[in-house]
Amino acid sequence: xxxxxxxxxxxxxxxxxxxxxxxxxxxxxxxxxxxxxxxxxxxxxxxxxxxxxxxxxxxxxxxxxxxxxxxxxxxxxxxxxxxxxxxxxxxxxxxxxxxxxxxxxxxxxxxxxxxxxxxxxxxxxxxxxxxxxxxxxxxxxxxxxxxxxxxxxxxxxxxxxxxxxxxxxxxxxxxxxxxxxxxxxxxxxxxxxxxxxxxxxxxxxxxxxxxxxxxxxxxxxxxxxxxxxxxxxxxxxxxxxxxxxxxxxxxxxxxxxxxxxxxxxxxxxxxxxxxxxxxxxxxxxxxxxxxxxxxxxxxxxxxxxxxxxxxxxxxxxxxxxxxxxxxxxxxxxxxxxxxxxxxxxxxxxxxxxxxxxxxxxxxxxxxxxxxxxxxxxxxxxxxxxxxxxxxxxxxxxxxxxxxxxxxxxxxxxxxx
Amino acid sequence: xxxxxxxxxxxxxxxxxxxxxxxxxxxxxxxxxxxxxxxxxxxxxxxxxxxxxxxxxxxxxxxxxxxxxxxxxxxxxxxxxxxxxxxxxxxxxxxxxxxxxxxxxxxxxxxxxxxxxxxxxxxxxxxxxxxxxxxxxxxxxxxxxxxxxxxxxxxxxxxxxxxxxxxxxxxxxxxxxxxxxxxxxxxxxxxxxxxxxxxxxxxxxxxxxxxxxxxxxxxxxxxxxxxxxxxxxxxxxxxxxxxxxxxxxxxxxxxxxxxxxxxxxxxxxxxxxxxxxxxxxxxxxxxxxxxxxxxxxxxxxxxxxxxxxxxxxxxxxxxxxxxxxxxxxxxxxxxxxxxxxxxxxxxxxxxxxxxxxxxxxxxxxxxxxxxxxxxxxxxxxxxxxxxxxxxxxxxxxxxxxxxxxxxxxxxxxxxxxxxxxxxxxxxxxxxxxxxxxxxxxxxxxxxxxxxxxxxxxxxxxxxxxxxxxxxxxxxxxxxxxxxxxxx
Numbered sequence: 001x002x003x004x005x006x007x008x009x010x011x012x013x014x015x016x017x018x019x020x021x022x023x024x025x026x027x028x029x030x031x032x033x034x035x036x037x038x039x040x041x042x043x044x045x046x047x048x049x050x051x052x053x054x055x056x057x058x059x060x061x062x063x064x065x066x067x068x069x070x071x072x073x074x075x076x077x078x079x080x081x082x083x084x085x086x087x088x089x090x091x092x093x094x095x096x097x098x099x100x101x102x103x104x105x106x107x108x109x110x111x112x113x114x115x116x117x118x119x120x121x122x123x124x125x126x127x128x129x130x131x132x133x134x135x136x137x138x139x140x141x142x143x144x145x146x147x148x149x150x151x152x153x154x155x156x157x158x159x160x161x162x163x164x165x166x167x168x169x170x171x172x173x174x175x176x177x178x179x180x181x182x183x184x185x186x187x188x189x190x191x192x193x194x195x196x197x198x199x200x201x202x203x204x205x206x207x208x209x210x211x212x213x214x215x216x217x218x219x220x221x222x223x224x225x226x227x228x229x230x231x232x233x234x235x236x237x238x239x240x241x242x243x244x245x246x247x248x249x250x251x252x253x254x255x256x257x258x259x260x261x262x263x264x265x266x267x268x269x270x271x272x273x274x275x276x277x278x279x280x281x282x283x284x285x286x287x288x289x290x291x292x293x294x295x296x297x298x299x300x301x302x303x304x305x306x307x308x309x310x311x312x313x314x315x316x317x318x319x320x321x322x323x324x325x326x327x328x329x330x331x332x333x334x335x336x337x338x339x340x341x342x343x344x345x346x347x348x349x350x351x352x353x354x355x356x357x358x359x360x361x362x363x364x365x366x367x368x369x370x371x372x373x374x375x376x377x378x379x380x381x382x383x384x385x386x387x388x389x390x391x392x393x394x395x396x397x398x399x400x401x402x403x404x405x406x407x408x409x410x411x412x413x414x415x416x
Numbered sequence: 417x418x419x420x421x422x423x424x425x426x427x428x429x430x431x432x433x434x435x436x437x438x439x440x441x442x443x444x445x446x447x448x449x450x451x452x453x454x455x456x457x458x459x460x461x462x463x464x465x466x467x468x469x470x471x472x473x474x475x476x477x478x479x480x481x482x483x484x485x486x487x488x489x490x491x492x493x494x495x496x497x498x499x500x501x502x503x504x505x506x507x508x509x510x511x512x513x514x515x516x517x518x519x520x521x522x523x524x525x526x527x528x529x530x531x532x533x534x535x536x537x538x539x540x541x542x543x544x545x546x547x548x549x550x551x552x553x554x555x556x557x558x559x560x561x562x563x564x565x566x567x568x569x570x571x572x573x574x575x576x577x578x579x580x581x582x583x584x585x586x587x588x589x590x591x592x593x594x595x596x597x598x599x600x601x602x603x604x605x606x607x608x609x610x611x612x613x614x615x616x617x618x619x620x621x622x623x624x625x626x627x628x629x630x631x632x633x634x635x636x637x638x639x640x641x642x643x644x645x646x647x648x649x650x651x652x653x654x655x656x657x658x659x660x661x662x663x664x665x666x667x668x669x670x671x672x673x674x675x676x677x678x679x680x681x682x683x684x685x686x687x688x689x690x691x692x693x694x695x696x697x698x699x700x701x702x703x704x705x706x707x708x709x710x711x712x713x714x715x716x717x718x719x720x721x722x723x724x725x726x727x728x729x730x731x732x733x734x735x736x737x738x739x740x741x742x743x744x745x746x747x748x749x750x751x752x753x754x755x756x757x758x759x760x761x762x763x764x765x766x767x768x769x770x771x772x773x774x775x776x777x778x779x780x781x782x783x784x785x786x787x788x789x790x791x792x793x794x795x796x797x798x799x800x801x802x803x804x805x806x807x808x809x810x811x812x813x814x815x816x817x818x819x820x821x822x823x824x825x826x827x828x829x830x831x832x833x834x835x836x837x838x839x840x841x842x843x844x845x846x847x848x849x850x851x852x853x854x855x856x857x858x859x860x861x862x863x864x865x866x867x868x869x870x871x872x873x874x875x876x877x878x879x880x881x882x883x884x885x886x887x888x889x890x891x892x893x894x895x896x897x898x899x900x901x902x903x
Contacts, residue, residue: 069665069770070769070770070799071664071769093667116609124582127585127617128582128586137861141857141860141861142857143855143857143860143861144854144855144858145858145861145862147833147834147835148833148834149767149768149799149834150766150769150799151578151583151766151795151798151835151838151839152766152835152837152838153621153835153837153838153839153841153842154835154836154842154849154853155850155854155858155880155881156621156622156880157585157617157618157621158861158865159617160616160617160620161618161865163617164612164613164614165613169613181667181668181669182667204527207526207527208550210641212706249714251709251710252707252709255707255709256707299609301607301608301609301610303527304527304529305525305527305528327609328528328608329608359607360605360607360610361607361610361611363611382602382611383602384602384603385612387595387601387615387868388612391865393868394865394867394868395861395864406612
């Protein structure tokens with residue numbers, strides 16, 4: 001094979017090469033395999049517990065079939081998200097999933113990490129679009145599930161299992177997605193609230209709004225300031241901000257921005273700006289989840305009704321955050337002052353406690369690798385963890401794929 | 417029809433123990449009592465369970481499952497028994513766990529957009545319960561007046577409105593499940609994005625083979641503000657399917673897009689008197705929903721596309737009563753089939769939407785070839801066909817022809833890049849298609865996943881996967897020589 005860059009990295013040019021490599025590895029040393037795509041989320045999860053091969057899917061980036069009138073597309077998993085977006089755009093279609101660092105991120109990586117963004121409120125997440133998948137397991141066995149039609153209940157839904165599995169079960173090589181038409185119009189409202197109480201009141205009102213937003217973002221002042229600057233927009237960022245997105249036919253977004261402005265003003269939020277050229281702002285809102293130099297980036301999931309309480313607590317600790325308020329998801333960066341593990345643990349403790357109490361969790365996207373010995377990356381252990389480990393053992397009994405990344409080594413051996 | 421052989425017989429002391437768990441009156445075991453449970457909506461294969469138990473709590477289910485493990489008795493969960501692929505056929509007899517008494521709506525939380533329901537909750541009861549709140553539970557299978565949400569979870573049910581809103585899995589946030597060994601776990605929860613594998617997504621559609629669902633947390637969706645419901649009348653099925661292609665291709669996502677052909681109209685019209693033209697080749701039931709400001713524009717575009725594809729006329733439902741009647745005709749279409757034939761078999765195939773004209777032509781040919789009348793009413797927007805084969809189940813020769821025609825149609829779906837089931841499931845009916853749709857490696861992986869949940873195989877044995885050699889088909893040989901011959 002000519003595609004091996006170095007002894008520790010392999011970039012197959014075809015899925016056959018990928019399969020052969022994994023088969024040989026399994027029949028020989030059985031070294032650890034670390035699947036990578038655009039390398040935008042390598043810090044998500046625990047550090048590997050064994051040395052091994054980095055397995056790059058970047059050259060598996062072909063379009064296999066795009067029957068645009070069926071509104072499905074089949075592509076190899078190494079395709080970059082921006083490239084996929086361009087292909088779909090040419091037919092007036094899109095995959096309505098917001099992906100940070102989309103110029104680098106690959107579809108396979110985005111699936112493995114279950115990436116989502118602001119528009120998940122209106123359009124759902126990857127599990128709502130992935131209809132077929134082909135993967136290669138640690139033994140080199142190629143398997144598929146689902147198919148190429150938009151509705152299909154034949155066999156177990158391994159698509160769901162693979163989404164968010166962090167490359168721990170198999171290497172995703174090819175996927176079929178259902179896609180949506182491009183909207184005619186896309187707009188964002190930037191609504192500066194006086195305080196958190198006003199945000200809460202507005203969110204309560206939104207439950208019965210005459211409009212149907214596709215995104216409902218809450219930003220604290222720190223995040224609002226950063227985001228408006230990045231998007232090169234002169235928008236107020238003195239306190240918490242509600243950022244509300246509408247998409248659809250032009251007359252729909254037009255009507256909704258007007259109706260929502262009136263609703264917000266009736267609820268006491270007077271400072272409402274309509275961002276008509278919304279693309280740069282969508283981009284920056286999405287990219288906020290990317291850690292630049294912050295000491296730690298987390299995602300909390302909780303009941304939507306507890307989101308403002310959580311955001312207020314985190315803000316008072318100095319966290320910069322945005323939230324998908326309709327979905328109960330908060331993404332936060334710890335402030336630069338947090339330079340030690342102790343300081344991070346101390347700042348996270350009340351946030352973890354609140355997330356757990358609100359039936360959710362707090363997951364670490366990115367931090368110093370050594371901190372992960374102390375901070376639980378996936379939050380508090382859930383009841384179904386043992387079953388997840390049984391699935392991992394069934395599909396990868398030798399723990400070759402991303403060993404330790406999802407279940408720290410100790411936890412895996414605990415069930416033996 | 418030959419008497420079904422019972423493979424295992426439940427020991428008397430196990431039956432006694434079951435009675436002590438759920439109470440004397442909540443266990444049925446006399447032959448005439450369990451006879452009703454010998455099949456679901458798929459009537460071609462039948463087998464009676466040894467007994468039927470009616471738990472009322474999760475603790476009951478745990479105790480029942482543990483008892484079955486102790487005695488190594490197979491068990492199968494059942495909701496209302498409306499499934500159409502034999503999903504709750506008690507293969508090998510054993511204990512049937514009927515969940516219809518676990519029908520509480522435990523919690524409705526609009527602020528956090530969820531409801532918690534027992535698995536035996538009838539789908540439409542949740543809909544009625546939510547009326548007036550501004551929220552609804554989106555999946556609306558045609559059997560929603562009878563089917564249970566637990567059953568919907570098991571089969572990942574669809575319905576006419578899934579075109580826009582998605583199927584059951586898109587609306588389930590979490591589930592409490594009694595695993596096949598009796599352990600209770602909760603998948604997912606009241607919040608989204610819980611860490612770890614998406615076991616909720618994996619569980620939905622596992623057809624009762626991963627355990628018994630005892631509680632479901634479903635997502636609630638805002639009600640649409642406005643509807644426009646239309647009826648496009650076409651001279652031929654071809655014109656109607658071309659119109660579907662046109663609508664989807666134009667980037668419009670209607671809330672529903674259903675086709676009824678002349679055969680089904682002939683059954684529906686005398687039953688419900690909507691005023692369907694009996695001489696039309698096909699009608700399309702099209703609904704758009706959303707904001708008042710948007711629906712008229714979309715409706716106008718749809719009318720234009722229908723007319724471009726030779727629609728004779730496009731009628732609009734101009735009152736909520738008319739809309740309700742139109743939907744009643746569609747959803748109760750199956751009930752009207754009794755007017756056409758003593759028995760029927762509803763098939764469930766999927767093709768890419770652009771292949772609809774091709775598959776419908778094939779169905780017409782298959783109908784002629786096997787001399788079996790076939791009528792069509794289906795979810796056209798999803799490419800999910802439901803040819804209904806009419807026959808008399810007392811005539812073994814006819815049964816054989818029905819099975820042959822069904823198999824041909826489903827094989828053609830596979831050839832066209834589709835699937836053999838869009839929403840009914842594999843059950844026992846379609847096990848023999850699994851190795852046409854999937855490779856041995858695919859099935860091995862699915863088997864490995866099942867083993868993680870259900871290592872003993874006692875929970876819903878011989879469903880979904882064509883495993884354990886040929887023995888999965890033995891029950892068919894014993895009870896249904898005709899089917900065996902057809903296979």
